[in-house]
Amino acid sequence: xxxxxxxxxxxxxxxxxxxxxxxxxxxxxxxxxxxxxxxxxxxxxxxxxxxxxxxxxxxxxxxxxxxxxxxxxxxxxxxxxxxxxxxxxxxxxxxxxxxxxxxxxxxxxxxxxxxxxxxx
Amino acid sequence: xxxxxxxxxxxxxxxxxxxxxxxxxxxxxxxxxxxxxxxxxxxxxxxxxxxxxxxxxxxxxxxxxxxxxxxxxxxxxxxxxxxxxxxxxxxxxxxxxxxxxxxxxxxxxxxxxxxxxxxxxxxxxxxxxxxxxxxxxxxxxxxxxxxxxxxxxxxxxxxxxxxxxxxxxxxxxxxxxxxxxxxxxxxxxxxxxxxxxxxxxxxxxxxxxxxxxxxxxxxxxxxxxxxxxxxxxxxxxxxxxxxxxxxxxxxxxxxxxx
Numbered sequence: 001x002x003x004x005x006x007x008x009x010x011x012x013x014x015x016x017x018x019x020x021x022x023x024x025x026x027x028x029x030x031x032x033x034x035x036x037x038x039x040x041x042x043x044x045x046x047x048x049x050x051x052x053x054x055x056x057x058x059x060x061x062x063x064x065x066x067x068x069x070x071x072x073x074x075x076x077x078x079x080x081x082x083x084x085x086x087x088x089x090x091x092x093x094x095x096x097x098x099x100x101x102x103x104x105x106x107x108x109x110x111x112x113x114x115x116x117x118x119x120x
Numbered sequence: 121x122x123x124x125x126x127x128x129x130x131x132x133x134x135x136x137x138x139x140x141x142x143x144x145x146x147x148x149x150x151x152x153x154x155x156x157x158x159x160x161x162x163x164x165x166x167x168x169x170x171x172x173x174x175x176x177x178x179x180x181x182x183x184x185x186x187x188x189x190x191x192x193x194x195x196x197x198x199x200x201x202x203x204x205x206x207x208x209x210x211x212x213x214x215x216x217x218x219x220x221x222x223x224x225x226x227x228x229x230x231x232x233x234x235x236x237x238x239x240x241x242x243x244x245x246x247x248x249x250x251x252x253x254x255x256x257x258x259x260x261x262x263x264x265x266x267x268x269x270x271x272x273x274x275x276x277x278x279x280x281x282x283x284x285x286x287x288x289x290x291x292x293x294x295x296x297x298x299x300x301x302x303x304x305x306x307x308x309x310x311x312x313x314x315x316x317x318x319x320x321x322x323x324x325x326x327x328x329x330x331x332x333x334x335x336x337x338x339x340x341x342x343x344x345x346x347x348x349x350x351x352x353x354x355x356x357x358x359x360x361x362x363x364x365x366x367x368x369x370x371x372x373x374x375x376x377x378x
Contacts, residue, residue, distance in 0.1 A: 022364065025360075025361075025364045026364050026367050026368060028368075031311070032357050032360050032361045032364075033311070033312065033357060035360075036356070036357060036360070039360075096198075097197075097198050100197050100198055101197060104197045
């Protein structure tokens with residue numbers, strides 16, 4: 001069985017994560033679209049920490065007999081990897097858009113300078 | 121407040137419209153086949169209307185055909201999504217001092233001859249934002265996937281409870297806005313699936329909103345940008361956004377400032 005202290009600390013920490021994410025959305029520092037995975041992570045970990053028998057059962061399914069909290073860590077790592085991969089796709093898109101913006105700007109500047117020369 | 125449906129009329133029958141500077145904002149993504157007809161119909165409805173097509177990163181000839189029809193084209197360098205595209209139009213209208221924005225989708229599902237009915241409450245000064253609703257009366261002609269209809273109803277119910285006024289169609293992009301509405305949306309407009317959050321925002325800023333029954337047509341071409349799986353994702357996202365929006369402090373009426 002999971003040590004009770006692990007359950008309590010795990011649940012508190014995960015639930016704080018949920019609250020922090022909600023506050024970040026409220027104060028417009030985090031967009032809903034990027035917050036959903038974080039919320040899912042937080043809620044998942046809260047549930048797994050607080051619901052001790054559930055964690056035990058799932059650990060049993062996975063053949064983890066000696067130390068059920070290992071499943072908690074595994075789930076946490078899995079979700080963090082999902083978040084990171086998501087961010088990698090977001091960064092890729094942003095850098096593509098950034099290139100496009102710089103190119104558009106260069107073309108526009110060139111056009112404006114041309115127009116100014118024609119006028120002068 | 122719900123208006124009664126009226127037969128289609130031209131803009132000439134509307135008192136007070138001629139003195140106002142008005143612009144149609146037409147968001148379009150890959151709608152080269154539908155957009156020319158939308159522009160023609162808008163002109164036929166009101167020859168004094170400026171028409172701005174916001175091309176949300178189309179890969180077809182949407183921007184060219186719109187420009188050839190004499191519309192102004194705001195060409196976004198990449199796809200921003202409907203919220204970002206429409207807000208570009210609102211910013212244009214705000215910075216160029218327009219009094220009225222008529223928002224009409226570029227896919228041809230909104231019938232410009234019905235704009236007279238949507239314009240009326242705003243022209244009378246009864247509303248800051250008037251929305252053409254498919255469900256406010258026995259409006260006909262609109263068909264869409266079942267998931268989407270259920271979603272639209274559910275969101276309408278949630279929004280109605282929050283704002284304390286019956287709202288039947290929270291996803292309609294067929295809208296008329298006055299200067300107050302333009303100012304609000306130019307400054308702050310939601311992303312992705314914006315109309316639902318925008319409806320709540322309108323009430324939080326103490327603007328007056330009214331629905332007008334309209335019927336919508338089948339899409340004139342192109343594909344809807346929303347699939348079933350995405351509908352569900354958007355639903356969760358929008359509900360989260362509405363819920364959190366309730367805890368934001370910015371409920372003061374927004375004055376016109378740049």
